[in-house]
Amino acid sequence: MDAQKNVNGSGSVEKKVVVPLLVLATILAGMLSPMQSAVNGQVGKELGDGNASAVVSFGSGLVVMAIIILARKSTRQQFASIPSKMAARHLPWWNWIAGCCGAMVVFSEGASASVLGVATFQTTLISGMVISGLLCDRFGIGVPVKQPFNFARILGAILAVVATVLVVLPSWQAPKVVALAILPFLAGLLAGWQPAGNSAVANETGSMLVSITWNFIVGFSILGLALLVRVMMGAVQFHLPSAWWMYLGGPLGLLSIALMALLVRGLGLLLLGLASTAGQLIGSVLIDWLIPQLGAQVYLLTVLGALVALIGAGIAMIPSAKKKVTVDELETH
Structure with a gap:
């Protein structure tokens, strides 16, 4: 009996030590998202075009994923199966174009992050995602069970708008x-x-790595085609960024996805979501404050808005705390 108590006691102590460390790691990992926004924003500022910036970001991420996919025979075979799986139509077609959403996020980074400031950009992005998540849960988009609106969810959405x-x-x-x-x-x-959509593609192909790669291909193709048409029309002139760090937008996004997939196993979705959101907002404010060269000013209302967004996200997540979530559902773009 004493031995059992010692085992349980040591396990409890270990959990009390490990969980805070994992939360801290998740906050730090969450800071990768505003770093990506800052990089893509500066690329958009140099190139003078959000579309061109998004192509660079998606292109760099696609190169990294191509190397990872081609390195293993199993992932090469899973990726090669995509055309036949699309032709079989076992999966609704809209799941295959989920990369359009990531394209919109990265495009908005290049077009607006340098003007708005990283903190304002991330706060408005997270607010939109909170409302979107509530609507998707309500109408059963991508979730096995619909979750009706309740006071907490409505309050979370209102705080997101505020x-x-x-x-x-x-x-x-x-x-x-x-x-x-x-x-x-x-x-x-x-x-x-x-x-x-990405989770559905991962289940269909048997690999989240393949799903992420396909996500990048879709986003890069749409953005690249749009840029090509505009270049041919003479609406924009495209050139590659001059600084090496301007190609880090895609890899930073991939690193964030990988870290969240690892950390969710020790924290669960609720803690992971709150800690990563906190990391995004804290990192955003710090970037704008510590790097004045970006040209963004941090106002008291900016900090207050970031705090309100965090509270709103936390309240909106509470009803989903008991929901069982897989690693696949964490992938964003």
């Missing part, structure tokens, strides 16, 4: 800036069903 209003208030007299803030908000709304 957070968006707060972070754009300092720029209310600049209509162009306010209009740009709509881009990440819309991207967040679209991103709600992307994990469901």
